[in-house]
Amino acid sequence: MKIDILTLFPEMFEVFNHSIMKRAQESGRLELSIVNIRDYSVNKHRKADDYPYGGGAGMVMTPQPIVDCIKNVKENNKGKVIFLGPRGERFNHEKAQELSHEESLIFLCGHYEGIDERTRKYIDEEISLGDFILTGGEMACLPIVDSISRLIPGVLGSEESFMDESFYNGLLEYPQYTRPADFEGDKVPEVLLSGHHDNIKKWRKIKSLEITKRYRKDLYDEYILTKDDIKLLKNKKKYLKD
Structure with a gap:
C-alpha cells in the first residue's frame, strides 16, 4: 500500500x-x-x-x-x-x-x-x-x-496476530500471561499450562465475552452470540478452573 x-x-x-x-x-x-x-x-x-x-x-x-x-x-x-x-x-x-x-x-x-x-x-x-x-x-x-x-497482509508476523486482537471480532481480547508462571503468589490459570489447545481456545473465548460485557457493554450488546458461545457460557465453570 x-x-x-x-x-x-x-x-x-x-x-x-x-x-x-x-x-x-x-x-x-x-x-x-x-x-x-x-x-x-x-x-x-x-x-x-x-x-x-x-x-x-x-x-x-x-x-x-x-x-x-x-x-x-x-x-x-x-x-x-x-x-x-x-x-x-x-x-x-x-x-x-x-x-x-x-x-x-x-x-x-x-x-x-x-x-x-x-x-x-x-x-x-x-x-x-x-x-x-x-x-x-x-x-x-x-x-x-x-x-x-497492521492489517495489510504480511505486515504482522502472522494473520493470527491481529485476528485475536481486541475489536477484530467485535469483542475485547482475552487476558494474556507470560513467564513466570507464579508471580508474587498470583498464578497463571492452569488451563493455559495444560497444552490442551481446544480447552485453551474455549477459555479465551469465555474470558473475551466476560471482559467485553464488563468493560464495554455497548460492544457486548451489539455482538450476536452463537450457539457455541451460549453453550460455552452455560458450562464455563468447566473451563475456568484455576
Missing part, C-alpha cells in the same frame, strides 16, 4: 521509522511518504496560514499550498484524499479494515483553526478520531495510519 501524509509538521511522524511500521516499509509492503505542505507555498517565507475573515482567534490554513500539494501528490498517488476533521465518520476497526484494502491513500492533516473551506472540494472523505479536541490532524493521523497498516 502507498500512503502519503500531507502535513505542516513532518517531524511528528518520525515514530513511523521504528518497530513494525519500519519493518513494513523495509519489506516493501508499505510505501509511506511524509509531505511538507509548506514546500508548496508561494509565500517567500513558506507561510501556509493566515488570519480568518470575519475575525476570531487563531489562524486558518490557506488553500493555495494545500491544493497545490494535493495536485502534486496525485500525480503519483491516485488514492482518495482523506481529511482528519470533526465532521467526518468516527474511526473504528471496521473502517480500518475497509481502508486496508485500498491500494493507495492520501491523508491531509489540518492544524490551527482548520482549513479554508474552499479546500474541501479536493477532499474525498473526512474521518474523525472521536469527540474531543486535538492540537492538530497529525495526532489523529498517527493511530489511524498505524491501525490500517
Whole structure:
C-alpha cells in the first residue's frame, strides 16, 4: 500500500521509522511518504496560514499550498484524499479494515483553526478520531495510519496476530500471561499450562465475552452470540478452573 501524509509538521511522524511500521516499509509492503505542505507555498517565507475573515482567534490554513500539494501528490498517488476533521465518520476497526484494502491513500492533516473551506472540494472523505479536541490532524493521523497498516497482509508476523486482537471480532481480547508462571503468589490459570489447545481456545473465548460485557457493554450488546458461545457460557465453570 502507498500512503502519503500531507502535513505542516513532518517531524511528528518520525515514530513511523521504528518497530513494525519500519519493518513494513523495509519489506516493501508499505510505501509511506511524509509531505511538507509548506514546500508548496508561494509565500517567500513558506507561510501556509493566515488570519480568518470575519475575525476570531487563531489562524486558518490557506488553500493555495494545500491544493497545490494535493495536485502534486496525485500525480503519483491516485488514492482518495482523506481529511482528519470533526465532521467526518468516527474511526473504528471496521473502517480500518475497509481502508486496508485500498491500494493507495492520501491523508491531509489540518492544524490551527482548520482549513479554508474552499479546500474541501479536493477532499474525498473526512474521518474523525472521536469527540474531543486535538492540537492538530497529525495526532489523529498517527493511530489511524498505524491501525490500517497492521492489517495489510504480511505486515504482522502472522494473520493470527491481529485476528485475536481486541475489536477484530467485535469483542475485547482475552487476558494474556507470560513467564513466570507464579508471580508474587498470583498464578497463571492452569488451563493455559495444560497444552490442551481446544480447552485453551474455549477459555479465551469465555474470558473475551466476560471482559467485553464488563468493560464495554455497548460492544457486548451489539455482538450476536452463537450457539457455541451460549453453550460455552452455560458450562464455563468447566473451563475456568484455576
